[in-house]
Amino acid sequence: MSxxxxxxxxTPAELEAYIQDSSLLEDRIYxxxxxxxxxxxLDKSWEGILFLLTGKGLQHNDHPMQKVFFSGQNxxxxxxxxxxxxxxxxxxxxxxxxxxxxxxxxxxxxxxxDPARMLxxxxxxxxxxxxxxxxxxxAFFNELRTFYAKAAxxxxxxxxxxx
Numbered sequence: 735m736s737x738x739x740x741x742x743x744x745t746p747a748e749l750e751a752y753i754q755d756s757s758l759l760e761d762r763i764y765x766x767x768x769x770x771x772x773x774x775x776l777d778k779s780w781e782g783i784l785f786l787l788t789g790k791g792l793q794h795n796d797h798p799m800q801k802v803f804f805s806g807q808n809x810x811x812x813x814x815x816x817x818x819x820x821x822x823x824x825x826x827x828x829x830x831x832x833x834x835x836x837x838x839x840x841x842x843x844x845x846x847x848d849p850a851r852m853l854x855x856x857x858x859x860x861x862x863x864x865x866x867x868x869x870x871x872x873a874f875f876n877e878l879r880t881f882y883a884k885a886a887x888x889x890x891x892x893x894x895x896x897x
Contacts, residue, residue: 737817737858739780739803741881742893743772749822749891756810759820763895772890774881779874780896781858786843786871791855802831802878803894816897825889832882840872847871 740763744752752759762770776783780803781791788797792804805821813819823831849862861867885892 736778737780737896738778739776740895740897741774741776741878742770742895743881743885743888743890744822744893745888745890746825749824749893752809752820752822752893756813756820759809759893759895760813760815763815763820763897774877776874776878778859779871782852782862782867782871783875783878785852785855785857786846786875787838789846791852791857799834801827802835802882805894809893815895818896820893820895822891822893825885825891828882828890828892829886831892832879832886835879835882840875843872843875844868 742759742763763773784795784800784803785791787799787802788795790797790800795804801823803821805823805827807822808819809822810819847862847868849867852862853860882892884890
């Protein structure tokens with residue numbers, strides 16, 4: 735199975751509703767009949783982007799930029815949205831994170847791209863020696879940054895889930 739990362743922008747009221755009843759979030763993620771403009775799917779790029787941001791994979795990662803995807807703040811500890819619980823950043827945390835994302839250039843990310851190290855760390859999906867794959871990561875990084883920009887502008891929370 736594929737592990738894709740979904741991000742959802744949510745108003746503070748929606749976030750509170752999801753914390754109170756996580757089934758509402760599951761319904762929104764899995765039962766949307768048409769594309770939700772508040773959601774973005776980062777496909778399988780997420781752990782590659784995480785490596786470019788932190789130099790580490792998901793396992794044993796304590797880097798502050800891990801919060802882009804994994805804040806450690808669970809919507810519901812007992813929830814399993816696919817690969818564990820959904821996590822969130824508050825609107826204030828989103829603004830801070832967006833500012834940090836804006837400080838990172840494509841050139842810096844490209845310089846951090848290390849296919850051998852990524853394979854050694856088993857960074858999902860372990861396709862890092864394919865020609866041009868860094869551009870796949872950069873495209874999704876730019877989509878991620880645009881997503882955070884919209885959330886910061888709208889004073890929204892960000893919810894992440896691996897599905």
